[in-house]
Amino acid sequence: MKQKAVVYDLFEDNENQEIDAVMLPSMPLAMAGAGEKLRIVSVAGGRGVHHRLASMGLNVGSEIEVIKKGFPGPFLVSAGDTRLAIGAGIAHKIMVLPM
Numbered sequence: 001m002k003q004k005a006v007v008y009d010l011f012e013d014n015e016n017q018e019i020d021a022v023m024l025p026s027m028p029l030a031m032a033g034a035g036e037k038l039r040i041v042s043v044a045g046g047r048g049v050h051h052r053l054a055s056m057g058l059n060v061g062s063e064i065e066v067i068k069k070g071f072p073g074p075f076l077v078s079a080g081d082t083r084l085a086i087g088a089g090i091a092h093k094i095m096v097l098p099m
Contacts, residue, residue, distance in 0.1 A: 029066075029075065030091040037065045038096035045093045053094070056084055063099065 026041050040062045043050055057079055058064065067083065068076040074085040086094070 026095040026097050028092045029064075029077075029086070029094040029096050030070070030088060032066045032069070032096060032098075034066050034069050037063065037099045039063050039099055040094060041097050042095040043093055044095065045090075049090065049093060053090070057082060058084070058094070064096070 029038070032038055040058060040060055042060060043053060053059070062079055065078045066075065067078055070086075070088045070091060074087050075091045077084050077086060
């Protein structure tokens with residue numbers, strides 16, 4: 001049995017399209033290595049997590065680069081000209097795709 005998914009295109013103003021659900025090869029930000037360039041595809045968290053990340057300029061579709069991988073300490077990422085520190089808990093909730 002196939003599942004259907006509604007797709008929101010982030011880069012064009014097309015209407016939502018219903019397609020067969022496909023698993024994207026995304027991974028948590030916590031698994032990314034230093035120097036990797038990534039695109040945020042989803043955030044697995046509640047309203048507070050979404051609001052917190054949006055206030056830092058990290059939204060679905062944002063391009064980021066990992067400067068320093070956590071463990072120990074926070075992840076350091078670059079989004080445009082801004083460098084941000086993200087805790088390991090939040091880094092596990094941010095799903096990314098390699099660019």
